[in-house]
Each structure stands twice: as C-alpha cells, then as structure tokens.
Amino acid sequence: MTSERDDTTNRADLTVHRHGRVSRRSVLVGGLGAAVIGGLAACSDQEPTKVEPRKLETRAADDELPSETSPPQIAGGPPLVTGSFVSAKMGGRETRWAVARPAGVTGRLPVVVVLHALNTNEKSIFSSKLEMQNVLQRYVDAGNAPFALAAADAARNYFHPRADGTDGGAMILDEFLPMLASNSELNLSTERIGLFGWSMGGYGALRLGALLGAPRVAAIAVSSPALWADPRNFPPRAFDSYDDYQANSLFGQQAAFAKIPLLISIGSSDQFFTYTRQWAAGLHPPAAFGTSAGGHTNRYWRSVLPEQVEFLGRNLAR
Template structure:
C-alpha cells in the first residue's frame, strides 16, 4: 500500500525470538514489511504486539542502553539551539540544534537529522558521534559548506501515532519551515539532505519518500531498523498491523528512483538481513556500505565521514 502523509492519529510501532523468515519475493509482492529505526532502550514489556489475536515477539532488537541525560557537546562548530511548541507533538516544547561550520558566512543548505530511539537532538553532536567535527573537517578541506540541523522527535518513530502525535509531520510542517524562516540561522530549505540512524534511519527514508526529488537532494542513513516480516514488529514503533502496513517502506522503493541514497550498516547488525532485502528492491541501486560492526556508536561514528561527503557532494550540485 502506498505511503500517505497524514496528520491522523494512527500510522507507523523490538527483541527478537527467532524471526520468522519471509522471502524477498513475498515481501515485495505483498507490499508488507517495515523500516523502523531505533537506537537505545525502552521497556522490555513493549516488545510484543498483538497480530490477528496472537502475541508475537519482534524480529530484530533495536534496543541500546538508554541515555540518562543530554549528551555533552564537545569541540567543533558551536551549536545554535532553541525550541518551539509543536502542534504535531501535542503542544509540547520541542528542542532543536543547528551546527554551521565556522569560518563560513551567507545562506547555507541544510541536512536535517532524525535521531534514534531514546536519544535526542543533541546526540548526533555528542562525543559519541560528533558529526559537527566531521562537517568542519569536510569544509576545511575546501568542499562546499552546509549546515546540520536536528530536532527532538522523542520516541515517536517519525510518523503519526495513536496518541495523536506525529514526529514526521512535525519535521515537515514545523521544523523545516522554521529553519528556513529563522534569520539567525540563515539557511535555505528549498533543497535539503536527510540523515538518520536506527529509528531515525527509517524516519529519514520515510520522509524522503514523502518529499521526493528534487526537494530531497540526497539521503544517508545508518543501520535502519527494518522489519520485513509483517507478523513481527515492536509495539513501540507501530500501533498495530494496519499502522505497520500504512508506513511500510517495502514495496515503496520506486520513491527513491531519483534520490541519491547511501545506506551504511555493519555486517553484524541485527538489521543487516532486512536492510539488504529492502535495498535489493531499489533501482538504480543505492550506495551500499558495509563492514565489520554492529548496531553501535562505534560503527556509526566510523562511517560518518563518507556520509557527510556523500550528502555535501549532492547538496552542492
């Protein structure tokens, strides 16, 4: 079923116990299957969901230790931070952070970052990942500058939920327009890049499919938490079977035909098989990067330079 952008309260919801195997042909022809990214921990009792009156455990585990406090911002370009009251997030104050490379003036294009589960808008700039330092190195080498902007989507999984919140609509309707209208940021949002990891990897792919080209110039994601089995998905990512079907990216690969796409995932990542399965349906083939590593900050930090270069090169076109 095609992805639909909706503000209603019921679209797109982790610990495995032997994933049921579904062939690539079965997934692609049925249009069922899901990408849902998540990094970090939630309560274990939410790791099952009722499907057709039976309880099943999700196929792949996106849980990592939960952040207990905002990650400290280290060296590199200073962050510009703020918040807005988001209608799509129940009216709550929604924090954001932007990094512009130092030594650069004028209006810049921007890459919008969607974070992983139990992390926030500061995590991508933290000592664990430090994307702003990678950006500064890229610009100092003589490449065209751009900015990086992240927003706090909580554990919403970047789509409309039964509780009335919608992290994806918040990004599209509130955050991106704010980036373009805030004179202190001096950013252009006519053409944007998208980046995300784990839960945010799914979110970046989903929003990229909704916006399409030429608005989205490139997407780079790490370890997207993809669930390709329609019987196995976590309740924290989808509110039910129908929600899963509405927000599945399996069968939606044509939406990426004109968007440069880079997917990086460790060969030991629990989502490796599902990600390869999804990538096989994308034409032309995306840049697919893999190597030793799991669903960890260490792997994600290691692939950031290539991802920043990929996004910057396409933004500069």
C-alpha cells in the same frame, strides 16, 4: 547507548558507485539474490493475514537503546545553536532543536536534517560518541562546499502518525523545516535539503525522503535503518498495529527513491542487516550500499560518518 563491540573481522575493500563515490571500506551489495518481502496489502490481491495480539508481544531484536538524555557539546567543535518550539504535531509539547554551522563560514547555507535514533535526542549526533559536526568541519576545512546540520527531538515517535496523536514526521516537515527557513539568525536554505538518520532515524529519513521526493531532497544517507520486512513481527514502539505497519512500512515503496541519491551503511552483524538488504534489493537504480564488520553500535556509526558527510555534501552542492 548500547555497548560497543570490538569489530575485528577483516573484509575486502571495494569501491562502489551510484550518484558518486563510496569509500574503500564499503562493499556493494548488488545483484542480491534475496527478493523483497511481498504480501503487503497495498501490493497484493490477497486478504491481509489477521495478526494475533500475542504475536505482537514476541519481537525480533530492534533498536532499543539505553536513554541518552543530554549529551554534552564537544569543546572546540563548531558552535551548537539550540532552541525549542511548541509542536502541535507532537501533542503540544515543547520540542527542542539543535543546529550546527561549520565554523568560519558565513552566508546562507543548505541544510541536512538529522533524524535521531530511539532513546536519543536532538543533541545525540553532536555528542562525544558521534561528533558529526566535527566530521562536517573537517570536510569543509578540506575545501568542500559547506552545509549545516539540524536536528529536532521526536522522542520515541518513529517519525510517523501514532495512535497517541503525535507525528514526528509531520513535526519535521510542517514545523521544523519552516522554522529553520524563517529564522534569520540561522540563515539556512530549505528549498533543497539532505536527510540523514541512524536506526529509528534511518527509517525516518527514508520515510520523509519518500514523502518529499526529488528534487526537494538532494540526497539521503542512513546508517542501520530500523526496517522490518515481516508484518507479523515488529515492536509496538515502531508501529501501533498491523494496519499501522501496512500504512507506514517502506517495503513496496522503493520506487519513490528512483531519483534520489541514496547511501545505506550498515554493519554486517547488525540486527537490521537482512531486512535492510532485502529492502535495498527493490531499489532501481540500486543504492550505494556500504557494509563492513560492525554491529548496531556507535563505533560503527561513527566510522561511516566521513563518507556519509561527503556523499551528502557532494549532492547538495550540485
């Protein structure tokens, strides 16, 4: 994973509200002066601007992280159940998955589907760098309603249809969720789910949330979502072409989140901060938007997991 920064900048502690509480670390970005980027073909009468191939080779910084192939399970944490299935939506490849249920809990549980970052995998959220399952365990041990975490490996797909024929988003919706519902040993309910993702997976969680909508989606929490507001400047790993960007960008799609509780967390020095703030400015009602000192790092992502788990759990329990 990318090297961690020493985030030492002091920021004011504020409390913000939308569908519930966000911790005192968070700073609400409300009443933003920046307008949402316009000019997308779906939202404009103007002809789309032709994109020259050479421009697609010069990119803004994105979420390209060193590969993490097989992070170890945390000793003493909630047990991790793993498996795989052959995914037609991922080109027929063996697709691994992992599920964590809080220890000491029986019965059928709701589930939060976790969408991973680029160059990570289905186990990365459970690794020693993030340990979301241990954050969940502490939340449940404090007397809160339990839920499970479930992740599947979408490789570098970016959770939307790609030119190579793969579609990580369809894999989650059409294959992984039905598998979770039908696996009696997992004992999970998928009628009403939560979505969580970071970086590439943050974009993916937002995209799938928009497709499913409320009330199927109880809540979405994302960290540092990989969003690009400029249709002339995005990495080819995220979109295959200008038309692909137009079809799958979340700019102009904010109305889909009007009835879904949404928590966005992003460090103030993250490379996606400006685009994410611009996108959030188009949400009505506004999302809970939390920011504090930090970058596109595991240190920041881990620091905000407790409030994200609480946000997801509280909305799933409603």
